[in-house]
Each structure stands twice: as C-alpha cells, then as structure tokens.
Amino acid sequence: MSNGSGNERMDFLKRVAGENVIGVPSRFKKYGYRKPSRRHKSGRQVIADESKRISLLLQEEGNGEKRVPKVTYFNVNAPPSTRPTKKYCDITGLVGRYRSPVNNLRYHNAEIYQLVVKPMAPGVDQEYLKLRGDHFVLK
Template identity: 45%
Template sequence: MSNTPGRSMSSTPITTTTTTQVNLHELSEITTKSHSFKQNPNRKQPPNRRYKPSRQLISDELKYIQSKLNSNSNSNSNSNSNSNSNLKKFDINTPTYNSIMSPPSLKPSMKYCDITGLPTNYKCPSNQLRFYNLEIYQEIIKNMPAGLDQEYLQLRGANVILK
C-alpha cells in the first residue's frame, strides 16, 4: 500500500468539511472569550505592594498611638489627666514598633573574606585581613603593598586611623 495524500488507510471515508467546521467553530469560541485563557476572572488580584517601608510603619504607629490617646482623653475628660501620662501608660503597657527594644544577638556575627567575600575563619596576624584559604593568603595578602591592606580594612570599617 502506498500512502498517497488523497487515500485513507481505513475503508470508511472521512468527511473533512464537517470536522473542520466544528473545529473552527470551537476554536473561535475559545479565542473570542472576554478574558485570557490563563487568567481566571474570579481570581483575587494581588496587592500592589506587599511590605511597607519602615518610615511608613513608624508614621502609622504614631497615628495609631495618637488615635488611642485621643480616645482615652475623650473618655477621661472629666478626670484631671494630661496626655503625657496617658502616653507613658500607653507606651509601657502595650508594645509598639518604636517601643520594642531587643538586646544584641547572642549568635556570633559571620566573618567574611575581605578579598572574595566568602565565609571564613582565618585572619592574617600582621594586618588583620580575613582570608578564605591558603591560596588567597599566599598569592594576594603576602604580596600586598603597604597601604592597600588599610583600604581593604576601610571597606570593612576596621581600619586604623593614626593621628
């Protein structure tokens, strides 16, 4: 048997005009929808901005505190209490963004190589530069001209300033 374009392999003839019309009709229904096929029209839209900057958090917190103080002063208008005592009571009793004070972390800070930026445990005894491995120490730090080590330390904020 030869595969010619006009012949079909089966004995039953296929009517191509009806199937193509149905397929075109289905395709036109799909493509003419009012929304994209990837977008659900009932989907809730995400907010434009997820996080507020710290400046906005602080200003919102101050507005919240002032609104609480105003409501307290309106309810206590008959008593002789001033707003400063209300503010002190409010700050002591309720934690706010401004009033939460935490101690320094007990976890030691990470130390990074001054040359590569990789985490390290090694420090040069002569100029206090941190290095990642022996290769960096031998190739770069030992052959470093005077004064260049202070520039690397200045980037880290550990430079020595002589007066």
C-alpha cells in the first residue's frame, strides 16, 4: 500500500464523517439526559426507619411506661411484620395459590386437588387444618 492511497482513504473518511453530523438536536432525547439510578437503603437507614415505626406504635398506644428495646442486628424484639403472611399448600408444603371451597384446605395445583383434596374423607381435612392451626371445633 502506498502512501498516496492512505491519504486518499483518510480524506474519504473525513468527508463521510462530516456528512454524518446532524446539526439539529434530536427531539426524542434531551442533551445530557442520564437515566436516574436506583437508590438502595443501607442497613443503618433500615434500622432507623424501623426504630421510628416502633416509636410511632408506642405513641399510638399512649402507654409511656412500656419500653421497647432499640432495634439492632443482635436482638429479635421487634413488632410484627407489615408484609402479608405467606400461604403454603397443606399437603405438599409448596406455595399454596388455591383454596378448596369445601374444606378450606390450601393446595398447590389442580393435580393435588384431583388426587388428594377432592376425594378426602370427612374428618381428615380437619386434621390437616389442625396442623395449620385453622381448625374449628363444634360445641
């Protein structure tokens, strides 16, 4: 390759690059736009938020003598969770998405319902509910 063809190639590339420049800013993007970053809370912030929530609970009770220890990583004394409780299948222990309308047993899928829950003898369902603590006693 000779020195002359290298210069021709560079001239060509400069000319093409000059033609590709758009003089008008795009109306779809703002100049200097950056995607906002997600903000995660540190452990200290989570503990501080829980402490505030506990103090608000105590203020609502109006009992000034009752003291709740400060929430840290080393103690387990904390109010109940605000998240909903998880529901598991009474037969398999997997996630129980469905509930039987007849006996209120939770089950994982239709196969478990057809093979176990539907043909279940009376009284057996109460034993499963007793394990969960959801049984009822007739007086």
